[in-house]
Amino acid sequence: MRRLVAAALVPLALLASACGGAGGDGQSFDDNSLVIYSGRNKNLVGPLIDKLRTATGLDVQVRYGDSAELAAQILEEGADTRADVFFSQDAGALGALSKHQMLAPAPQELLDRVAARYRSSEGTWVGVSGRSRVIVYDPRTVVAPPKSVFELTDPKWKDKVGWSPTNASFQSFVTALRVVAGEDKARQWLEAMKANGAKSYPNNVEILNAVDDGKLQLGLINHYYWYEKVAENGPNGVPSRLAYLPGGDPGALVNVAGVGMLKGTEHGEAAKKAMDYLLGADAQKYFADTTKEYPLIAGVPTAPGLPPFDSLKGPEVDLSKLDSLEQTITMLQDVGLV
Known part of the structure; x- marks a missing residue:
C-alpha cells in the first residue's frame, strides 16, 4: 500500500509544487475540531461552512486549496492527516483518494439521497452539487x-x-x-x-x-x-x-462537487453529521440559489434560468472512472501545460 501511495503521489506532488505547494501554509488545527480540507473556493462556500457550523453546532476548521493539491497533501500525510472530510471541487480528486483506500465508506442513507451516477460506485464519496x-x-x-x-x-x-x-x-x-x-x-x-x-x-x-x-x-x-x-x-x-x-x-461533461470521509478519522460521527448537512435541503438550496449549481437531492428546485438538469447531454461516463487524476496530470506535464 505504501508503494502504491508513493507512486500515486509523484505527479500530484509535482503539480502541488508547481502551484506553490499543497497546504504548506503552516496552518494547525485543534484536536477537538472537525477538519475539512476544501478544494472549493472560500469565497464560494465559506458562507455555507458558516451555516453548517450554526446548524450542527460543530467546531469546524477548514483548509482551503486546489482539489488536486489537497489530494496530494492527504496522500503525503497518509494516516497522520488531520483531514476528517475532503470537500472536493470534482469527482476526480475524490476518486484518486478512494482508489488508494484513503476514504471510508459513507453511510448508505446518505448515498441513497443522490442518484447512483453522481456518487462513488464503491460508496466512498457522494456528490453534493452538479x-x-x-x-x-x-x-x-x-x-x-x-x-x-x-x-x-x-x-x-x-x-x-x-x-x-x-x-x-x-x-x-x-x-x-x-x-x-x-x-x-x-x-x-x-x-x-x-x-x-x-x-x-x-x-x-x-x-x-x-x-x-x-x-x-x-x-x-x-x-x-x-x-x-x-x-x-x-x-x-x-x-x-x-x-x-x-x-x-x-x-x-456533467460533473459533481462531492465529499468523502477520511479513513481513520477520530471524528467519524461529526464527519457524518457534516455530510448529512451538505446533503440536506438547506445546503442544497444554497447551491441552487447562491452558487447556481444543480442540487442533487430530490425536492430542491434548480435556480431559475438554468437548463433542466436532465436536459444536459454530457458524455456517458462513470464519474468513479475519473479517478485516474495522476495520469491526467502526467499527460498535462508531458504536453507542457502544468
Whole structure:
C-alpha cells in the first residue's frame, strides 16, 4: 500500500509544487475540531461552512486549496492527516483518494439521497452539487460557437480560446476525454490546442472575464460562473453567452462537487453529521440559489434560468472512472501545460 501511495503521489506532488505547494501554509488545527480540507473556493462556500457550523453546532476548521493539491497533501500525510472530510471541487480528486483506500465508506442513507451516477460506485464519496462544462463565447465576434471541443483546434480559433490546465474541473474534463476518446486522441487534442495558441488562465472566473472584456472569443468553463455573474451584474452587464455542447461531447461533461470521509478519522460521527448537512435541503438550496449549481437531492428546485438538469447531454461516463487524476496530470506535464 505504501508503494502504491508513493507512486500515486509523484505527479500530484509535482503539480502541488508547481502551484506553490499543497497546504504548506503552516496552518494547525485543534484536536477537538472537525477538519475539512476544501478544494472549493472560500469565497464560494465559506458562507455555507458558516451555516453548517450554526446548524450542527460543530467546531469546524477548514483548509482551503486546489482539489488536486489537497489530494496530494492527504496522500503525503497518509494516516497522520488531520483531514476528517475532503470537500472536493470534482469527482476526480475524490476518486484518486478512494482508489488508494484513503476514504471510508459513507453511510448508505446518505448515498441513497443522490442518484447512483453522481456518487462513488464503491460508496466512498457522494456528490453534493452538479455542474456542466460549457463553452462561453462573445456574441459580438462569434456568430456560431463550436458544437464540439474538437472544433477548437481549427485555425480560425487560433489565439482566441481560453482554458485553465491547472484547474481541477478542467483536469476532470481531460480525464473524461481520456476515458471517452482514448489516451492518444486526448493527447493529440491537448497538443493541437497548445499549437493553436490556447491561452492559459488560473481559473474559470478569469476566463469568463477575458471573454466579457473582448480579450478572448471563447473559453472553457463551468456553467455556474456565468450564472453567478449574471445574478450579480444583471443580464445586460454580462455580454458573453454560454453554449451547451450536444451529442455527448466530452466538453459537456456533467460533473459533481462531492465529499468523502477520511479513513481513520477520530471524528467519524461529526464527519457524518457534516455530510448529512451538505446533503440536506438547506445546503442544497444554497447551491441552487447562491452558487447556481444543480442540487442533487430530490425536492430542491434548480435556480431559475438554468437548463433542466436532465436536459444536459454530457458524455456517458462513470464519474468513479475519473479517478485516474495522476495520469491526467502526467499527460498535462508531458504536453507542457502544468
